[in-house]
Amino acid sequence: MxxxxxxxxxxxxxxxxxxxxxxxxxxxxxxxxxxxxxxxxxxxxxxxxxxxxxxxxxxxxxxxxxxxxxxxxxxxxxxxxxxxxxxxxxxxxxxxxxxxxxxxxxxxxxxxxxxxxxxxxxxxxxxxxxxxxxxFKWDAIEGYSQAAAETMPHAWRGGDQSFTLRQRLEKMDDGGTVVIAVPKMPYRCPPGPYERACVIANYLRQAKPKSKLVILDAKMTFSKQAAFQDAFAHYYKDIIELNLSNDIDDFTVTRVDPADGEIRTKAGLTMKAALANIIPPxxxxxxxxxxxxxxxxxxxxxxxxxxxxxxxxxxxxxxxxxxxxxxxxxxxxxxxxxxxxxxxxxxxxxxxxxxxxxxxxxxxxxxxxxxxxxxxxxxxxxxxxxxxxxxxxxxxxxxxxxxxxxxxxxxxxxxxxxxxxxxxxxxxxxxxxxxxxxxxxx
Ligand SMILES: Cc1cc2nc3c(=O)[nH]c(=O)nc-3n(C[C@H](O)[C@H](O)[C@H](O)COP(=O)(O)OP(=O)(O)OC[C@H]3O[C@@H](n4cnc5c(N)ncnc54)[C@H](O)[C@@H]3O)c2cc1C
The missing domain is CATH 3.50.50.60 (FAD/NAD(P)-binding domain)
Incomplete structure (x- = not known):
């Protein structure tokens, strides 16, 4: 065309x-x-x-x-x-x-x-x-650093980080949970985290069907939200879990432990990620x-x-x-x-x-x-x-x-x-x- x-x-x-x-x-x-x-x-x-x-x-x-x-x-x-x-x-x-x-x-x-x-x-x-x-604001998330990004890649600058994220995705066991941490605005490429969730979920659906993807979002709303949520429901209903912050729960990621994959949010939710994609402020x-x-x-x-x-x-x-x-x-x-x-x-x-x-x-x-x-x-x-x-x-x-x-x-x-x-x-x-x-x- x-x-x-x-x-x-x-x-x-x-x-x-x-x-x-x-x-x-x-x-x-x-x-x-x-x-x-x-x-x-x-x-x-x-x-x-x-x-x-x-x-x-x-x-x-x-x-x-x-x-x-x-x-x-x-x-x-x-x-x-x-x-x-x-x-x-x-x-x-x-x-x-x-x-x-x-x-x-x-x-x-x-x-x-x-x-x-x-x-x-x-x-x-x-x-x-x-x-x-x-x-990046390296001190915004406790436990996160340039060294931690080797294990929990942000992949928010091109090159090695994108490569690392893909490699870790391929190596992840079927049944693992991928977590994407999204910061508040402003940040580079506002719809990028949700596109990433879709393409990773598409890969998981084919290659690791027992796996899940969780989005922990510091925001209450996001770019192209209606069309993205429609796609999440249509293609990835049993794979993507979207957690947007609201007046009660704040899903801003505040602490990570690259050694064991633990992630904690401001509201106190903790979870273990097989693969964490931490996008810092x-x-x-x-x-x-x-x-x-x-x-x-x-x-x-x-x-x-x-x-x-x-x-x-x-x-x-x-x-x-x-x-x-x-x-x-x-x-x-x-x-x-x-x-x-x-x-x-x-x-x-x-x-x-x-x-x-x-x-x-x-x-x-x-x-x-x-x-x-x-x-x-x-x-x-x-x-x-x-x-x-x-x-x-x-x-x-x-x-x-x-x-x-x-x-x-x-x-x-x-x-x-x-x-x-x-x-x-x-x-x-x-x-x-x-x-x-x-x-x-x-
Ligand atoms: C996952 C992801 C997907 C994206 N998808 C899209 C998309 O589909 N469409 C779109 O339009 N945008 C997209 N973006 C956003 C896009 O990548 C950026 O907005 C864009 O690259 C910004 O251009 P820039 O010139 O400001 O910075 P950059 O392209 O990052 O260029 C900055 C350059 O400055 C250099 N530099 C830094 N410090 C110095 C220094 N002290 N001295 C000399 N050089 C230095 C760096 O090496 C780098 O080459 C995406 C981003 C991400 C993370």
């Missing part, structure tokens, strides 16, 4: 930006742009800047030689996608002329406009983009907090431009930023990245920038050939309580009881979306030719 590219902003990635190569040289040509973090947000900004405006001096700082995505990792964990297909090299981005520095940003001196790297090198900037994703990536860009956990930004409200000439985007109702997703991070690249170029060209317009869609697999989705467009405006923030419009959401054909179409969209987004972020930067601009970013 052909995908509606314009609807999902696929048409405005690096390939779209490639059409701008012929644009006149800009006033800020040669300006130094440093981007921290080569993930969905940071890699998008770096590639888009360089392709739109080849005269810019763009440096992307990323410690890893390749990026292994967390997005779409649930498909792998459920046995529906290859692990190898989740990893991507930076060669496409380098080919645009972006300077890749495989190092870790250690500190930022916003007054001197300098980034210090772990290697000791200093990088000066005219504009800084900070997109380091998330970090999260914060902006450490470098964003250390640079003084967070307040206290996430980074406030101007909703129009994603410019930090705490440091001049610095932008924060992706999961680290406070984007109000706009979910922390790869789709959002990519959309924000395109917007920030355009904004920086406009600023350097001393042009009046267009208001920022962004978009998100999150697909969730609930069973083979069945997926659901949620999405909206976002622009700066007034939120309830007279707060200025990103206001959604044109929102849509899957509903319970949709036809099998409709759901299969959404499932196919999800599987088409992943390689398309990856192509846009990591691979097509150097290629010419482009679809038309959609108005969301040049």
């Amino acid at each position: 052909p995908i509606d590219l314009s609807r999902r902003q696929f048409g405005v990635g690096l390939a779209a930006a490639a059409s701008m190569v012929a644009a006149p040289a800009i006033a800020g040509s040669g300006a130094k742009i440093v981007v921290i973090g080569g993930g969905a947000g940071g890699a998008t900004v770096a590639g888009s800047l360089k392709v739109q405006s080849p005269g810019l001096d763009v440096t992307l700082i990323e410690p890893h030689q390749q990026y292994t995505s967390c997005f779409f990792s649930n498909a792998y964990i459920g046995g529906l996608y290859d692990f190898a297909k989740l990893s991507h090299r930076y060669t496409g981005i380098s080919a645009t002329g972006v300077r890749l520095v495989h190092d870790r940003a250690q500190s930022v001196d916003a007054s001197k406009k300098l980034v210090r790297l772990q290697s000791g090198k200093m990088l000066p900037y005219d504009r800084l983009v900070v997109a380091p994703g998330i970090d 999260q914060t902006a990536g450490a470098i964003a907090r250390d640079a003084g860009l967070a307040d206290p956990d996430w980074c406030p930004v101007d909703p129009d431009s994603f410019a930090s409200t705490r440091a001049p000439d610095v932008y924060v985007l992706g999961d680290s930023a406070i984007a109000n109702e706009m979910p922390k997703s790869a789709f959002s991070a990519h959309s924000q990245g395109l917007g920030v690249a355009t904004r920086i170029i406009d600023e350097l060209e001393m042009k009046r920038p267009d208001p920022g317009r962004y978009r998100n869609t999150c697909w969730s697999i609930v069973a083979p050939d069945d997926a659901i989705k949620i999405g909206a467009d976002y622009a700066a405006g007034e939120l309830p309580g007279k707060i200025r923030g990103l206001v959604p419009s044109n929102a849509f959401i899957s509903k319970p009881g949709e036809s099998a054909e409709e759901r299969k179409a959404v499932y196919d969209e999800a599987f088409a979306w992943y390689p398309t987004l990856i192509e846009q972020i990591f691979k097509t930067g150097a290629k010419a030719g482009s679809p038309a601009k959609t108005g969301f970013a040049r």
Whole structure:
């Protein structure tokens, strides 16, 4: 089925930006742009800047030689996608002329406009983009730590952790209980824990039919709840037990013991997990907090431009930023990245920038050939309580009881979306030719 590219902003990635190569040289040509973090947000900004405006001096700082995505990792964990297909090299981005520095940003001196790297090198900037994703509040759950995550994986960052969770699932005895601990909002990928419950339950149903899956949720409600609960009842009635917090019982996980699999909630419920998937509360990536860009956990930004409200000439985007109702997703991070690249170029060209317009869609697999989705467009405006923030419009959401054909179409969209987004972020930067601009970013 052909995908509606314009609807999902696929048409405005690096390939779209490639059409701008012929644009006149800009006033800020040669300006130094440093981007921290080569993930969905940071890699998008770096590639888009360089392709739109080849005269810019763009440096992307990323410690890893390749990026292994967390997005779409649930498909792998459920046995529906290859692990190898989740990893991507930076060669496409380098080919645009972006300077890749495989190092870790250690500190930022916003007054001197300098980034210090772990290697000791200093990088000066005219504009800084900070997109380091998330970090975890390791002290939020007693007994949980980076070491404990080897036994009780969070799998909330891509790579080894996703692999560990799948391995442990395969090794688990039939009849064991898988427990998924879900934190309060905000966290990366709001529907992710429930999609994970579905794909694991689907695996259990086939491979370990005596097993169960228990969700211990710190929240009272969750994203796409009606459609997810419909799927739980339809496919996994005897497998998934959903425990949402309520006024009486708080199912926030407060203590774990990796040695024996014991898990305790705030309300005092204890249970033994054969496999515990503990998703801890999260914060902006450490470098964003250390640079003084967070307040206290996430980074406030101007909703129009994603410019930090705490440091001049610095932008924060992706999961680290406070984007109000706009979910922390790869789709959002990519959309924000395109917007920030355009904004920086406009600023350097001393042009009046267009208001920022962004978009998100999150697909969730609930069973083979069945997926659901949620999405909206976002622009700066007034939120309830007279707060200025990103206001959604044109929102849509899957509903319970949709036809099998409709759901299969959404499932196919999800599987088409992943390689398309990856192509846009990591691979097509150097290629010419482009679809038309959609108005969301040049
Ligand atoms: C299980 C799961 C499923 C998901 N599914 C989806 C989905 O279906 N759709 C969707 O849109 N999103 C999904 N997401 C969410 C998505 O993965 C994130 O929202 C997205 O990756 C955020 O992009 P980012 O650029 O902010 O962070 P990241 O993609 O995490 O990139 C951050 C990068 O910064 C680097 N970095 C960190 N600190 C430093 C430093 N000090 N110096 C230099 N570099 C640094 C990291 O190495 C990393 O490469 C899912 C997430 C999970 C956990």
